[in-house]
Amino acid sequence: MxxxxxxxxxxxxxxxxxxxxxxxxxxxxxxxxxxxxxxxxxxxxxxxxxxxxxxxxxxYPAKRALTRNIERTSMGLLESLRLNHCQLGQLIAENNSALGRLKDGFSRYHADLTMIQALKECIEHPESADVKDKLKEALAHKKSQLQNSLANAFAQEEGLRKALSVGNNSLPKIHVTEYNYAVNALERFTRILERWNYTKEADDPDELIKMLGRLERSxxxxxxxxxxxxxxxxxxxxxxxxxxxxxxxxxxxxxxxxxxxxxxxxxxxxxxxxxxxxxxxxxxxxxxxxxxxxxxxxxxxxxxxxxxxxxxxxxxxxxxxxxxxxxxxxxxxxxxxxxxxxxx
Structure with missing residues (x-):
């Protein structure tokens, strides 16, 4: 009953x-x-x-209608080679790798937040004096593109798109367990995203990605x-x-x-x-x-x-x-x- x-x-x-x-x-x-x-x-x-x-x-609006153009933030080759003293150098290498270029949705947004954090830290590093101005320019540009990165995450992320889409079928019955599985995942995802959006800092993305996976399966x-x-x-x-x-x-x-x-x-x-x-x-x-x-x-x-x-x-x-x-x-x-x- x-x-x-x-x-x-x-x-x-x-x-x-x-x-x-x-x-x-x-x-x-x-x-x-x-x-x-x-x-x-x-x-x-x-x-x-x-x-x-x-x-x-x-x-849910089509991906094409929601996608925004993102200008690539770049540094000269010589400057990027002089960043091994901070995490930024490693992140640049990872993002330029084949796997890094495949990131999309909220994985890409997380990568952009992480890059902004790394730029801030590298600017304050004592060994960054010779490239500090270039790093500040890169940071300002990266920040200017962050809303577009977030927009593209909302446009492209399949788990979120599915959760917020209107389905093709009527429910066969009311199912509390299946409902809780989906709504708890959406709630948890939203809390993590709210925190990232408020602080402009991103922690480990594994939990957020896990919640998106649950939404895509439901x-x-x-x-x-x-x-x-x-x-x-x-x-x-x-x-x-x-x-x-x-x-x-x-x-x-x-x-x-x-x-x-x-x-x-x-x-x-x-x-x-x-x-x-x-x-x-x-x-x-x-x-x-x-x-x-x-x-x-x-x-x-x-x-x-x-x-x-x-x-x-x-x-x-x-x-x-x-x-x-x-x-x-x-x-x-x-x-x-x-x-x-x-x-x-």
Missing amino acids: KRSVLIFRSFGYAFVALGLSACSDDQGLTEYADELHNRIQSTLKLPDNSIEAPKPQIQ DYLPDLFRTMLDYSYKLEKMTELLPEIPESAYCQNGKVPDDAVALKEAFNIIYLEEMQGDIAEMIEQHQRLLMILDNLKGIAPQPELKAYIAELGSLSKKLTDASVYFVRPWQKFYSACDFTPGLD
Whole structure:
């Protein structure tokens, strides 16, 4: 069993924190909306209208749109050969090696932060007097390119791109363990990146790279975003197609029409016992992501990426609003028939 934070109440009341709902099976969660929609159409003999959700337009911006040009920071050969007295000389050799040139994403950003630290230290070294001016020029230039390096990390890093992308599939079910695996990795990654961004100093990158690897292996967050978008669309579409339940289905003069009984059974079994609990848990899981998304939005240099992350952050409100508007005519219907939600 799983906890629901939203439950339908009779007309005149709001959603409150109460109740339990049954676990869903392995079908895509939003198929419950299709099942309910089909039951309503069949009962009321309405035209056969599809509520199939289109592919969401919201997507992580393309790499090409986010990538920025970085001017190479260089020193003359003679100057670079005179840096063996400090770590900078070794770093220059490593970055110019075949492996160094392959670095991208946050590995490249880490390398740039490390280079800035090494330049600062080498400038203060007693044996750097003859090349100090050149080192200061290199440091100033390297610092000027750092935001572009960070932008390219956000553009290129596959683990982060996947974690913040909208998936191709709906979740088959709510899975707390898989969710925690992904959200803990994203939270840990964000904390490390916040520290690097604030101090402009980078410690051992192994933990950050490990978290990115976890994100690249998990489909849970992308599929969570897709499920929330699809559910919002389907609820909005059903509300549009059935803004009010027909008066013919209302109970009048103590009589309960067959259509009223059929609608109540469909709503109880599908929405209250299945959909409502899943929607509530998705909203709850998304709420935990809000601070992480807000922090990433603050760090990301690109305006278009900030706007995209902000849109991801709005998904729980969008789904909540869609649920509230969908339930309103059902509240009125249940009140008119004196039906008790969840009871036959």
